[in-house]
Amino acid sequence: MKLSICTDVMGGLPFIQMLDKCVALGVEGVEMTGGGWSPAPHFRAGELLADGALLKSKLKEIEARGLHIAALNCSANPLDPGEMGKRHRKEMEDTIRLAGAIGVKTVVTMSGLPEAAPGDMVPNWLVYTKSWPDEMPERDRYQWEERAFPLWHDLVRLADEVGVAKYALENFSAMLVWNPETLFRLRNAVGPKVGMNLDPSHLMWMGADPIASARALGNAIHHCHGKDTRIERGRADVDGLLELREVTDVANRTWNYVAVGAGHDLQWWKEFFSVVRMQGYDGWVSLEMEDFTMSVEAGIQSSVDALKATISR
Template sequence: MKLSYVTDSLGHLPFEAMLDRVAQMGVTAVEMTTGGWSGAPHLRMNELLESAEKRNAFLGALESRGIELCALNVSGNPLDPGALGAKHRDDTERTLELAEALGVKKIIMMSGLPPACAEDRVPNWISYTVSWPPVLKDYLNYQWNDVAIPYWHKLVDKAGGCGVEKIALENFSSMLVYNPETLFRLRDAVGPLVGLNLDPSHLFWMGADPIAAARALGPAIHHVHGKDSRLERGLVDINGVMETKEVTDTVARAWNYVAVGCGHDLQWWREFFSVVRMLGYDGHVSLEMEDLTMSVDAGIRTSIDALKQTISQ
């Protein structure tokens, strides 16, 4: 496996300065955002789609530093019923076209989350039993069968036509696909081009074991994010993990995203990567640095050091 870097946490730096920083850290691949939730600080998608000259300059800046573009990331909610969803669907379509133009074979994104019925105006994450109220079962069927699966059939067809070989869905909360079981529901419906971007940080706080999840996924592991989270002692014990606090309120939250090694020790990470490699995944592991308990620089240094010590080469 190879270490990669999701570049948004260096969004304050211009494109080439960001690449210089990545190279200085000894990282040889980047995963770059194109839109969706991200403002795509290092990539102007319209310019790259319209100009071969700008694409060549973009790729040349990477190549001159020995950095590979391992994936494009367009994480967002393409199933939102409003203007946001329309924008994210457009970002996704153009990201597939850009992948073809740049020769990128892997797309990182999220499954999206629809509303619970055609009359709803907002997405609805149904994450409780559908036994009560019983209408939740109808809502969940609507989300899957009327919205998500038809959309994903069309998107997979377009992705294949653009030469994309893998779409890796992050197992993120408030999405229809948030764990292996929901990934397989979509994958069984639309085909193996869709797999999981296995991100341990989300599984930790949901109460799952990412190592067991990796064993269940096997060849459905399409990508891995190197990202940790920590259940906060004395807080999670009182109210559990479900909360509505701002992500910046780190002191009061029951759990936080943290630098790699600050939630789970390096022995855990060595076992995780060993199992993932044993199961056949030998692709990139992208550091997504979202630790708000320390400075960006400290979080990057801590995580890079931990990942270099634990990734199975």
């Protein structure tokens, strides 16, 4: 495995300074965003597709520092029923086309989340039982069969056209694909080009064991994020893990995203990466640092140190 970093955490730095920071940290690759919810500060897909000279110059700067592009990322909701969905789908397609143009084989993204019925204008994450109310089975069928499957058949065809080998869908909440079971529901319908960006931090707060999830996923692991979560003692015992507070309200939340090692110790992380490697994944591990309990600098450095000590080389 090789270590990279999701560069949005350094979004305040200009492109060249960001690359120099990556070299100083000792990471081997960069995962940069092309659009979607991210402002894509370093590698906006639409801009680079329209300006070949700018793209060439950025690729030259990456290569000059001995860095590699681990993946392109476009975290987005292309199934949103409003204008955002249209914009996100275009930016996802731009990111896919850019990846194909520069030979990047993996695009990290999200499955999307549609409305629950025709005419609705708000995405609806249906995670309550299908047993009640009576309309639930039809809402579930509509979201998958009429909205998600057609989109992903189209995106698989696009990937084939431009030479992208893999989609890695992050198991993020409020998405149709948020755990191994939902990943396989989509993968079985549209093919093995769709796999998971295994991000253990989300599975942790959902109550799953990411090590068991890795075993269940097997060769459907297409990418991996290094990101930790801490369940906050006392608060989670009272209120449970369905947390609605802002991510910056760290003192009052029942769980928080934290620097790698601040939620699960290094022995846990060694086992996690060992099992991921056992399943046949020997690609990039990208640090995604979203710890609001400490400074960005401290969070990045401690996470890099922890990942260097635990990923399976």
